[in-house]
Amino acid sequence: MEKLNWQSENKIKNIKTAIEKNEDLKEIIKKYWGSKNKKDLWLDKFKDNFNADELIYLDYTETNSSNSVSYTETQETNKITQLDNKETALSAEVEFFKNTENLKALVEIVKKYRNQQENNIQILGNGEISIPDEVKNLELNGNIAVKSNLELYDKIKELAYKNHCGIGQFVTFILWDFLKRNL
Incomplete structure (x- = not known):
């Protein structure tokens, strides 16, 4: 690995910081490269400065290697898991309010809160x-x-x-x- 000029070192540090802060990939691409193609070309040259997790986060795939790093598969899995979690949470909330006692208790709490706010x-x-x-x-x-x-x-x-x-x-x-x- 050759010595990098200060601009490249600075860009690498900034990209790593953005990854640590979990910035959106699209925002990182827009901020540092302008397009996905420029990102891939730049990472072909500077990929040695990033670890595997960072390359996965950046959705970088090596074209000349049999071991490709893919971010999209994990992203799709995460989306499916998030949807499942939302559906179970939503159904639990609906079930909670199907019980008339719970609904009456909620109405009573809201009434008390409004009365307190009026008298506050x-x-x-x-x-x-x-x-x-x-x-x-x-x-x-x-x-x-x-x-x-x-x-x-x-x-x-x-x-x-x-x-x-x-x-x-x-x-x-x-x-x-x-x-x-x-x-």
Whole structure:
């Protein structure tokens, strides 16, 4: 084996790296040779720098040797195996949902998840809360006079200020959230 110039060494390293990363063969051919014919001609010259597995990955076949390296046969076998695996997985999934108890359980899980998402109020940071649009669109059409703890009221005013909304709207949000969670 003769000493390679730096371009050839670099190309070989890059191709080996692409093989290790399991890049698609078509992409490797497109990236380094441009066509399958150029790849075969180049590999005829530089095949000694690759091991048998790498040559199989590159779908290289030696024309003058009786021992040919073929990638397509293993690829076809892998495709058949993958199809079989998909069919068995799909049939198992279908069988799972044929059972009415499993289907009812799934529906119940989805309902619980949706309810949690509807009631999910996000606390964004120090005192900031994402107030749902549903609450922002509620009409403030009444006055209530309620005795309450002034410390709590001051905290509510502070939170309303941090969330850029009025005290009435924030109190409405608190009442709405309480009713939504408990009714």
